[in-house]
Amino acid sequence: MAPEAGQSDHILLIEDDPDVLDLVRYNLNKAGFSVTVARDGLAGLKAARSTPPDLVVLDLMLPEMRGEDVCRELKNDGATAAIPVIMLTAKAQTEDRIAGLELGADDYMTKPFSPRELILRIEGLLRRVRSAGSGDKLCVGPFELDRGIFEIRLDGAKLELTAIEFKLLAMMMEKRGETLPREMLLRDVWGYRSVVDSRTVDTHMRRLRSKLGAHAGSIETVRGEGYVFRLSQES
Amino acid sequence: MAPEAGQSDHILLIEDDPDVLDLVRYNLNKAGFSVTVARDGLAGLKAARSTPPDLVVLDLMLPEMRGEDVCRELKNDGATAAIPVIMLTAKAQTEDRIAGLELGADDYMTKPFSPRELILRIEGLLRRVRSAGSGDKLCVGPFELDRGIFEIRLDGAKLELTAIEFKLLAMMMEKRGETLPREMLLRDVWGYRSVVDSRTVDTHMRRLRSKLGAHAGSIETVRGEGYVFRLSQES
DNA sequence: TCCCCATGTGACGAAAATGTCACAGAATCA
DNA sequence: TGATTCTGTGACATTTTCGTCACATGGGGA
Numbered sequence: 001m002a003p004e005a006g007q008s009d010h011i012l013l014i015e016d017d018p019d020v021l022d023l024v025r026y027n028l029n030k031a032g033f034s035v036t037v038a039r040d041g042l043a044g045l046k047a048a049r050s051t052p053p054d055l056v057v058l059d060l061m062l063p064e065m066r067g068e069d070v071c072r073e074l075k076n077d078g079a080t081a082a083i084p085v086i087m088l089t090a091k092a093q094t095e096d097r098i099a100g101l102e103l104g105a106d107d108y109m110t111k112p113f114s115p116r117e118l119i120l121r122i123e124g125l126l127r128r129v130r131s132a133g134s135g136d137k138l139c140v141g142p143f144e145l146d147r148g149i150f151e152i153r154l155d156g157a158k159l160e161l162t163a164i165e166f167k168l169l170a171m172m173m174e175k176r177g178e179t180l181p182r183e184m185l186l187r188d189v190w191g192y193r194s195v196v197d198s199r200t201v202d203t204h205m206r207r208l209r210s211k212l213g214a215h216a217g218s219i220e221t222v223r224g225e226g227y228v229f230r231l232s233q234e235s
Numbered sequence: 236m237a238p239e240a241g242q243s244d245h246i247l248l249i250e251d252d253p254d255v256l257d258l259v260r261y262n263l264n265k266a267g268f269s270v271t272v273a274r275d276g277l278a279g280l281k282a283a284r285s286t287p288p289d290l291v292v293l294d295l296m297l298p299e300m301r302g303e304d305v306c307r308e309l310k311n312d313g314a315t316a317a318i319p320v321i322m323l324t325a326k327a328q329t330e331d332r333i334a335g336l337e338l339g340a341d342d343y344m345t346k347p348f349s350p351r352e353l354i355l356r357i358e359g360l361l362r363r364v365r366s367a368g369s370g371d372k373l374c375v376g377p378f379e380l381d382r383g384i385f386e387i388r389l390d391g392a393k394l395e396l397t398a399i400e401f402k403l404l405a406m407m408m409e410k411r412g413e414t415l416p417r418e419m420l421l422r423d424v425w426g427y428r429s430v431v432d433s434r435t436v437d438t439h440m441r442r443l444r445s446k447l448g449a450h451a452g453s454i455e456t457v458r459g460e461g462y463v464f465r466l467s468q469e470s
Numbered sequence: 471t472c473c474c475c476a477t478g479t480g481a482c483g484a485a486a487a488t489g490t491c492a493c494a495g496a497a498t499c500a
Numbered sequence: 501t502g503a504t505t506c507t508g509t510g511a512c513a514t515t516t517t518c519g520t521c522a523c524a525t526g527g528g529g530a
Contacts, residue, residue, distance in 0.1 A: 107427075117418065124422045136382075147371075147382040149423075150402060162487055163398045167385060183352065187359045188384075192342075200489055202507065207487095223497065223506065397517060435519055437477065442517095458476065458527075 008034045009126060012053035014044030014070065015088070016062055020111070024057065027115035033122070041065025045073055048080050055122060058105070060089040075104035084125045088113070140173050141231040142215065154215060164189060165208050172219065172229035181226040201227075243269045244361060247288035249279030249305065250323070251297055255346070259292065262350035268357070276300025280308055283315050290361060292353075293340070295324040310339035319360045321353075375408050376466040377450065389450060399424060400443050407454065407464035416461040436462075 011033045015021045021037060028035045036053060038044035041062040048056060056074065060067035067087065074080045087108040106129075107121050131148035138145040144153040152159045152169055161169065167189045172180065182201045186194050205227055209216035217232030246268045250256045256272060263270045271288060273279035276297040283291060291309065295302035302322065309315045322343040341364075342356050366383035373380040379388040387394045387404055396404065402424045407415065417436045421429050440462060444451035452467030 120416065120419050120422060124419065127423070150398075150405075163385075164488080170385075181355065184355050184359065187355060188362070196489065199491095199507090203489075203509090206508065221507070399518080431519065434477085434521095438479090438519075441478065456477065 008032050009054040010034045010036065010051075011122065012036050012038065012044065012048055012056045014038045014041065014047075014056065014062065014067075015059045016040060017059070020059070020088075023115060024118065027119060028122075031119045039063075041067065041070040045070055048074060048083065049077070052080055052083060054083070055126060056083055056085045057118075057122070058085055058087055060087055071105055082129075084129050086118075086121060086125065138173055140176055140229075141218075143169075143173060143218075145170055145173050154212065159211055161208075161211065164204055165211070168204055169208060169229075172227065176229045176231075179222045179225045179228045184226070243267050244289040245269045245271065245286075246357065247271050247273065247279065247283055247291045249273045249276065249282075249291065249297065249302075250294045251275060252294070255294070255323075258350060259353065262354060263357075266354045274298075276302065276305040280305055283309060283318065284312070287315055287318060289318070290357060291318055291320045292357070293320055293322055295322055306340055317364075319364050321356060321360065323348075373408055375411055375464075376453075378404075378408060378453075380405055380408050389447065394446055396443075396446065399439055400446070403439055404443060404464075407462065411464040414457045414460045414463045420461070 009032075011028055013021065013024055013028070013035055015024065015037070016039050021039075025035050025037060036047055036051065038047045042064045044056075044058065044062075045065070047053075058067050058070060062070070067089075071085055071087065074083065074085060084106040085104065087105040088111060089108060090111045107125055109118055109121065128149065131146060136146065136148045138147075142155045145151075146153070147170075150166065152161060152166065152173075159169075168185065171185070171188060182198045185201050186196065186198065190196055205219060205221075209219055212218065215232060218229060220228045220230055220232075222228055244267075246263055248256065248259055248263070248270055250259065250272070251274050256274075260270050260272060271282055271286070273282045277299045279291075279293070279297075280300070282288075293302050293305060297305070306320055306322065309318065309320060319341040320339065322340040323346060324343060325346045342360055344353055344356065363384065366381060371381065371383045373382075377390045379391075381388070382405075385401065387396065387401065387408075394404075403420065406420070406423060417433045420436050421431065421433065425431055440454060440456075444454055447453065450467060453464060455463045455465055455467075457463055
């Protein structure tokens, strides 16, 4: 919809059905992408390795090599592991979806799909990957804070946090190693001159810890002082 | 509590009461701040101009020159306007508080106050100002997006936004000038593969617009396409 | 002009987030 | 050990947020 100003993004399309291929290629080109095509899994893998694209659109059902295997190969090869993959699948079944994502695909579309939607997903995925790639990120062990998209990931999985929990954890990550008194957290997280009880912080810490699972120990209590964020040994 | 690693922050304390002065100076020093003292308003103003501090702690009742006037002078002088000011006031009345903030004070404390609380406020204010000063900010006309503290200000006033509204506005500010289709907003704001209706976006845009007041026009509707963020003329 | 479709608006129920208790458990100190 | 203080935990009421309707409004094309 809005072509990039600089170099156009390069998409590798791995698809055997000529009709789908033409439709998708046409629309991708129209949207300002540069497109390379492969008609079977092996060729696709080869193309991805020789000229790494910015993103791969991969059909699940392919001759020569199954889409799943192509995806797995891509993700296992260091040179191509970072390339986002969108799977195309004819089966609208949930199992396929889950399997696709477990294989490392970053998104999937179920045929039939609208080209418009595919474009949107490609743009969103590229944006997402680039946000994660740019310097706007704070990594502390298995914790990744990405302010650009308001997300904190733990071991690669997005944490589902409420607004307060997000702010709390973000602040603790920034001030890791420092003991943060409850008053300070109230001030900076709850905002200017809040009226809430100091113990409320404890409750939110509990909720936060429960969402951190095995890493709950990274939020330590300093009796009489406050809380510290510090990587725990248990991983 | 946790002294800065680098250069210690410089606080200018303008206070005439010797008892309060000693108490505050002692605690500030203990907290790792370097402190300069002035005993009346004129001297304070002079000190601030000759050696601009990182922050000013200012008593409201002073000989020679009223605290209000000192504050106003500081804020009107380009050289000192950016320095955060914390007011100390003996009167626990709301009117004083509001007046203090309207004069440009960034925070205030009512006597008697705990030194600990003052330290926390100073640290919070310094942090806040620095977050705003660092490059982590996106300014579009009267709109300021500060990801560091999850805040969007409009004409200097903080907007009270929900999580979704914040993400929506942040994204629109980043993509200002581009028409954003509802599907894209759903994808990127609501997250991965949301199940909500497309019209829901409209409702949130309405709520957002109502919070923008006179600047509601900055969110334009593009019939059949989506929404654009673009500065409106009405200011 | 009238009709059709997209968007604005007010309202409402459902769901989620939030703040506070009361009590249990743990750590610290006498 | 015992007492005291601080923190963890489960539960609860309340508030806020969220998504969706039904209807009003308004622009654009036939």
